[in-house]
Amino acid sequence: MTDSTDSIDSAVRAPRPLLHMDGIRKTFGPVVALDGVDLTVGRNEVHGLLGGNGAGKTTLMNVLYGLYRPDAGTVTLDGAEVVIRDPRDAIAHGIGMVHQNFLQVDTYSVTENIVLGTDLPSWPAINLRGEAERIAELSTRFGLTVDPGATVADLSVGLRQRVEILKALYRGAKVLVLDEPTTNLTPQEVDSLFGSLRAIVDEGMSVVFITHKIRETMAVCDTLTVMRDGRRVGTVARRATTPTELAGLMVGDDAMVSRVTEVVTAGMVAPVAREGAPSTYAVSDAPERVVVSGVVARNDQGVAATHDVSLSVRGGEVLGIAGVAGNGQVELAEALSGVRPMVSGAVSLDGKDLAGAPTATWLDGGVAYVPEDRHRDGILPSESIVENLVLGAQRGRRFRSGPFLDWRRARQHAEASIKAFSIKAPSASTPAAQLSGGNIQRIILARAFSHEPGFLILHNPTRGLDIPSTQFVYDRTREAAANGSAVLLISEDLDELTNLCDRILVVYSGRIVGERRRGEYDQYEIGHLMAGLEESA
Structure with missing residues (x-):
């Protein structure tokens, strides 16, 4: 396998493409985010833009949508070169983009959100009846069912995404860009989205599908462009490639691909037993180390986000929590790690009750927490790797000499952790803010594992x-x-949960609504529960 795919590229480019981006370069200070990137999108195709975190996928599409001005390069649309200075220009040229974070007014209706910013006459009074009818027709035509009169605040994440897609179609998009569109969708919603994308391209439009998930590109895309480190490393037809080949292009190291097969094939094959770990049956016989009873925790607005949550985790067990984002997962994780106070309930580890104790007591008791937002909650950006690795344990005996922190011992620990967790950094004194997201995550993991935790809580760790x-x-x-x-x-990644977990609990609106054990996993059943639908009798 090589990075050269010119012969396939030539086949992809004929006949005249709908969109061509040539030599796009974008820098942010000394950082080269895009280094002469070419992208060709054919007519009537779903074009996957695949790559790891920091590959430049979203940056390239933000250039196309006018959110960034390129330092060099041209954009040709339907055979004519165009200049895109801002999103209004992009929309005028028939380019629409749906971001991961939706730009919506919660108190407005679906119709009001879709027409917001257009040139509809508003004097003497705006009449949206005709627009609502047009939106309903688009909704039916493309399988994007949503009530034009519904208030956006009342909609699920999947329905909110449909509103954003309809907004682009309403504005006449010829090229529709979707940035990681399956995040926070149930499997049923993903299937519905893929069906809508086929309906969209069948009517003469093209879709650029940004993702890091190889399984998704193999399921829905016609053509795939792989990016790595701000460069395009290959464009291939989906029918002419394999997941392993795509992984090689993404990683850039054939030897590494053999070590990451599990991630590459996530969701494509049945999960295998955890090598070197007890079987599911052995785990079920292990003693309960963690017992959680009736936990109620409030969100930052003071509203109860979890309701009477009870669960237990045995030694050697990986217990999963599945659910669409915003169903109390953050509050639950923080309550079970001692970071957020509980309104009521109990948490015990190895028989020791921790509820109401200071966070330091939870840490000393063997609880380790890897938070969802590593930048906000996981590190001190301006502090060194050494300081971040001892964070939380600085008052314990391990790193103290009398009343003072033993910096020699802390540095030795940091250097050992850097080696054991393959943290790429100039030295242990490097500030955490200077590291990549992946290396920051390795620091947080190293800190958590170094406590030899009895109870390890991981929230969206990958x-x-x-x-x-x-x-x-x-x-x-x-x-x-x-x-x-x-x-x-x-x-929120069901492939991750089904690969790693011995059991999965499903949460909806802060409540546990179902349980599945390894050997019983059906992602569609779990998705049914994630959507708040009751289990069938």
Whole structure:
């Protein structure tokens, strides 16, 4: 396998493409985000833009949509070169983009959100009846069912995404860009989205589908462009490639691909037993290390986000929590790690009650937490790797000499962790803010595992990581369980949960609404529960 795919590229480019971006360069200070990138999107195709975190996928599309001005390069649309200075220019040229974070007014209706910013006459009074009818027709035509009169605040994440797609179609998009569109969707919603994309391209439009998930590109895309480190490394027809070949292009190291097969094939094959760990049946006989009873925790607005949550985790077990984002996962993770106070309930580890105790007591008791937002909650950006690795344990005996922190011992620990967790950094004194997201995550994992946790809580631990870093997290998670830790994995990635977990609990509106064990996993059944639908009798 090589990075050269010119023969396939030539076939992809004929006949005249709908969109061509040539030599796009974009820098942010000394950082080269895009280094002469070419992208060709054919007519009537779903074009996958695939790459790991930091590959430049979203930056390239932000240039196309006018959110960034390129330092060099041209954009040709339908045979004519165009200049795109801002999103209004992009929309005028028939380019629409749906971002991961939706730009919506919660108190407005679906119709009001879709027409917002257009040139509809508003004097003497705006009449949206005709627009609502047009939106309903688009909704039916493309399989994007949503009530034009519904208030956006009342809609699920999947329906909100449909509103954004309809907004682009309403404005006459010829090229529709979707940035990681399956995040926070149930499997049923993903299937529905893929069906809508086929309907869209069948009517003469093209879709650029940004993702880091190889399985998704193989399921829906006609053509795939792979990016790595701000460069295009290949464009291939989906029918002429394999997941392993795509992984090689993404990673750039054939030897590494053999070590990350599990991530590459996520969702394509049945999960295998955890090597070196107890079987599911052995885990079921292990003693309960963590017992959680009736936990109620409030969100930052003071509203109850979890309701009477009870669960237990055995030593050697990986217990998963599945659910669409915003159903109380953050509050639950923080309550079970001692970071957020509980309104009521109990949490015990190895028989010791921790509810109401200071966070330091939870840490000393063997609880370790890897938060969802590593930049906001996981590190001190301006502090060194040494300081970040001892964070939380600075008052314990391990790193103290009398009343003072033993910096020599702390540095030795940091240097050992850098080696064990393959943290790429100039030295242990490097500020955490200077490291990549994947290396920051490795610091947080090293800190958590160095406590030899009895109870390890992981919240979306692989979000935004590249393939090797994701495999690294999987390996360390299994290692912790094999060493007897009780592991709670909270994730919005069902492939991740079904690969790693012995059991999965599903949360909806802060309540546990179902449970599945390894051997019983059906992603569509789990998705049914994630959508708040009751289990069938």
